[in-house]
Amino acid sequence: LVHSKDSKKDSKTATRSPTKHHTGETIPLIRRDPSHCQRTGFSPAAASKCDWIGPPDRLSNLRPIIYHIPENETPLERTLRHLRQDTEDWSHEFWTNQNFTFSKEKEEHVRSQLSSKGLSERDDDGRKRTLSSEEMAVFYKHFLDKNMTRHASYNREWYGRNFTITLLMARVALHNTWRTLTGQTRGTGREKGKST
Amino acid sequence: MYKTPCSRLTGVWKCLLRDGLLGVSVQQRLIANASRSHMSVRSLIQLCRKNQTEWITFQHFCFLKRQYVKSSSGLCQRAGPKQEPVASVLDDPDDSVVSQVQQIPALKPEPEAARAARLEARQWKELKVEYSDLPGIYARLSKIKLTALVVTTAAAGFAMAPVPFDPVTFLMASVGTCLSSCTANSINQYFEVPFDSNMNRTKNRPLVRGQISPLHAVSFALACGIPGVTLLTLGVNPLTGFLGALNIFLYTCCYTPLKRLSIANTWVGAVVGAIPPVMGWTAATGSLDPGALLLGAFLFSWQFPHFNALSWNLREDYSRGGYRMMSVTHPSLCKRVALRHSVGLIGLSALGPVLDVTTWTFPLVSLPINLYISYLAFRFYHNGDRQNARKLFFCSLWHLPMLLLLALTCKKRHVPQDEAAVAPSTPSLAL
Numbered sequence: 001l002v003h004s005k006d007s008k009k010d011s012k013t014a015t016r017s018p019t020k021h022h023t024g025e026t027i028p029l030i031r032r033d034p035s036h037c038q039r040t041g042f043s044p045a046a047a048s049k050c051d052w053i054g055p056p057d058r059l060s061n062l063r064p065i066i067y068h069i070p071e072n073e074t075p076l077e078r079t080l081r082h083l084r085q086d087t088e089d090w091s092h093e094f095w096t097n098q099n100f101t102f103s104k105e106k107e108e109h110v111r112s113q114l115s116s117k118g119l120s121e122r123d124d125d126g127r128k129r130t131l132s133s134e135e136m137a138v139f140y141k142h143f144l145d146k147n148m149t150r151h152a153s154y155n156r157e158w159y160g161r162n163f164t165i166t167l168l169m170a171r172v173a174l175h176n177t178w179r180t181l182t183g184q185t186r187g188t189g190r191e192k193g194k195s196t
Numbered sequence: 197m198y199k200t201p202c203s204r205l206t207g208v209w210k211c212l213l214r215d216g217l218l219g220v221s222v223q224q225r226l227i228a229n230a231s232r233s234h235m236s237v238r239s240l241i242q243l244c245r246k247n248q249t250e251w252i253t254f255q256h257f258c259f260l261k262r263q264y265v266k267s268s269s270g271l272c273q274r275a276g277p278k279q280e281p282v283a284s285v286l287d288d289p290d291d292s293v294v295s296q297v298q299q300i301p302a303l304k305p306e307p308e309a310a311r312a313a314r315l316e317a318r319q320w321k322e323l324k325v326e327y328s329d330l331p332g333i334y335a336r337l338s339k340i341k342l343t344a345l346v347v348t349t350a351a352a353g354f355a356m357a358p359v360p361f362d363p364v365t366f367l368m369a370s371v372g373t374c375l376s377s378c379t380a381n382s383i384n385q386y387f388e389v390p391f392d393s394n395m396n397r398t399k400n401r402p403l404v405r406g407q408i409s410p411l412h413a414v415s416f417a418l419a420c421g422i423p424g425v426t427l428l429t430l431g432v433n434p435l436t437g438f439l440g441a442l443n444i445f446l447y448t449c450c451y452t453p454l455k456r457l458s459i460a461n462t463w464v465g466a467v468v469g470a471i472p473p474v475m476g477w478t479a480a481t482g483s484l485d486p487g488a489l490l491l492g493a494f495l496f497s498w499q500f501p502h503f504n505a506l507s508w509n510l511r512e513d514y515s516r517g518g519y520r521m522m523s524v525t526h527p528s529l530c531k532r533v534a535l536r537h538s539v540g541l542i543g544l545s546a547l548g549p550v551l552d553v554t555t556w557t558f559p560l561v562s563l564p565i566n567l568y569i570s571y572l573a574f575r576f577y578h579n580g581d582r583q584n585a586r587k588l589f590f591c592s593l594w595h596l597p598m599l600l601l602l603a604l605t606c607k608k609r610h611v612p613q614d615e616a617a618v619a620p621s622t623p624s625l626a627l
Contacts, residue, residue: 042320051323053406061394063406065323091390099394102516133511133582140515140524151518155456158390162410166386169411 042066060095064088076175080168087161094154102143109139323406333402337385337413338378338420346377346472352600353476353491356553358610362480368431369479373472375424376440380447382417386410387452395513428479436479443471459522459529466499487553493544494599500537501573502592504530508576508585531577534588538573541599542566548603558606562599569595 044052044066052066065088067081113131114121123129350373354366385392385403389410392398402408408416421444429437447468454461470492477488507514507523508530514521522530545562548554572591576584 044320044322048322052320053323054320055318056393056399061399062390063393063404065406066320095390095394098518099516134580137511137524137527140511141527143515144518144520144524147518148520151456154518155453159387159453162387162389166410166414169409173411 044068057092057096059099060092061099062088062092062095064092074172074175076168076172080165080172083161083165083168087165090161091158098147105143106136106139109136321406323409325408325412329407333407334378334416336400337382337402337408337416339381339385343374343377343381346469347374348597349469349495349600350472350476350479352604353473353488354480355476355604356473356487356491356607357477357480357485358487358552358608359480365432365479368427369436369476372424372428372432372436372440373475375420375427376444377472379417379421379424380444382413382420383444383448384452386413386417387448391456391517391519394517395510397510397513428475432479433482435482435484436475439471439475439478443468443475446471455519455521457520459520459525461520462500462503462522462533465503466496469499470494470496486551490544490547490551490553491603494541494603495596497537497540497544498592498596498599501534501569501576501588502596504534505576505585505589505592508580509582509589527580531580535570535573535577538566538570542570545599548606549608552608552610554603554606555608558603561606562602565595565598565602 042052042054044050049068049070051068054064054066056063065084067085069081070077073081110129110131111121113135114129119129121128347370351366351370354369355361385401388398389403392401393404398404403410403413425437425441425444428440446464451461451464451468454464473491473495474484474488477491478484481488504523507521511521511524514524522533542559542563545566546559548558549556569588569591572584572588576588
């Protein structure tokens with residue numbers, strides 16, 4: 001069940017937020033590939049100019065973010081947004097897999113231990129039997145050892161991505177500050193190209 | 197026309213009008229059959245079309261595509277309304293598919309405040325800085341309680357040094373140490389966001405909750421670290437500044453990544469904990485004396501009963517989060533090391549008079565508490581259960597301040613400088 005999904009997958013960034021570009025049009029029921037669809041189902045109000053952060057995802061425990069696309073997004077900002085989106089998706093997939101695998105293997109371990117002791121899964125009150133912490137510790141050790149390489153490669157990639165994102169954020173912030181200081185405003189959106 | 201592969205709606209997101217309300221609340225509704233579901237989709241669309249000030253778009257219908265819809269093999273209808281408004285795990289017949297990471301809470305009526313807090317935590321929030329919250333955010337980012345403990349140990353090191361007490365240097369050393377500790381803790385949290393999200397102990401940290409951005413956290417760290425280390429180097433002495441910078445480096449670039457790679461992280465972490473009292477001493481004297489190293493050794497040894505006991509009861513979280521801790525991978529080593537270092541504290545206390553740091557009364561008055569922690573460590577070693585681990589951990593929390601206080605009260609009073617030339621300081625005759 002363990003996928004080796006630590007490598008980057010195709011970016012799913014393009015179709016996140018169509019809401020932001022409108023000025024009074026009718027509701028855009030944009031057809032899109034379901035696999036790219038918003039997994040959270042949340043859509044902030046169009047007037048909001050902020051990113052929005054949601055509650056922890058039920059599987060990966062990571063909080064999803066919906067990024068606001070400004071009217072005239074610079075290429076740098078677009079790169080940053082795509083990178084953050086991609087990192088979020090990649091991280092989400094890793095942790096979903098991790099948590100799911102952990103739970104599943106833990107259940108299997110409990111079941112096998114109980115059956116080797118000749119006990120049923122539930123006791124007389126109908127509650128699930130649990131093992132002692134020493135018996136569980138065997139499983140915890142095994143899980144860590146089994147996944148060591150996967151964890152190490154996730155680590156490496158996470159550090160690299162985190163660092164790149166922060167550097168990009170710094171560049172964007174400096175760029176925007178410079179523009180504000182020199183009195184430049186954002187250009188009109190049309191010549192900047194599409195965000196998708 | 198929108199078409200959904202899953203024709204059952206399991207919940208409806210409602211967007212509240214933007215007149216002061218920032219969040220979105222989920223209303224759990226049951227849709228009994230497909231025709232009703234189409235109807236409600238249609239009625240939603242009509243509602244949208246009528247009210248163009250509310251941008252309800254395609255994404256509203258994508259709530260169907262919850263991740264667990266994708267990964268579970270089948271959907272079953274709920275038998276009855278759930279008490280909590282948040283969507284919970286689907287009833288799956290064979291129970292073996294997706295299992296929740298979080299536990300399903302018991303169906304007891306909960307106090308209003310707790311319920312409100314819980315609902316508030318499940319809401320979407322704008323990702324922007326609330327300036328009124330910033331002090332609290334910075335406090336959590338810099339782990340203010342841990343920082344306070346670090347500064348206390350540094351102050352103890354300063355006070356134990358056999359030189360006249362200089363309040364200005366003391367203040368500068370304390371402030372510098374505080375700032376360095378804030379830096380180290382902030383960078384640590386910056387590195388660990390996805391891991392912190394997945395552990396119960398750490399899931400409410402500011403970066404995890406998005407209260408500030410990573411760039412903001414790094415800027416805060418730099419804004420603390422640069423003045424802090426500069427203050428230590430220029431205001432105290434270069435040796436202390438170097439130790440401060442070294443400690444930041446060890447904590448952020450050695451300990452933090454090592455936590456996920458090897459159990460050696462605990463030893464590195466113990467060194468990190470040992471450096472502040474050394475810094476305090478060098479701030480006072482300007483040199484790395486044996487007394488400084490002795491105080492460092494106290495902290496180093498203390499870390500093991502403290503941390504090993506703490507990590508004993510967090511084994512599941514560490515395992516799931518991918519942290520390589522002794523308690524998970526080498527449990528017997530974990531217990532052995534905790535015991536070894538607890539007993540070692542007794543020996544180190546005896547070195548106090550030898551190195552002229554304390555009088556001979558120190559090993560005697562510290563013997564009871566050292567024996568007690570060794571006894572608890574022995575029980576932990578022998579039984580290795582949660583109860584004994586907890587006892588050892590809580591003992592370590594009061595043991596360290598007590599030990600430092602006793603050392604301070606038993607501090608060796610040195611003769612003033614001009615008499616020292618006549619009577620060179622020798623190890624106490626009492627030995």
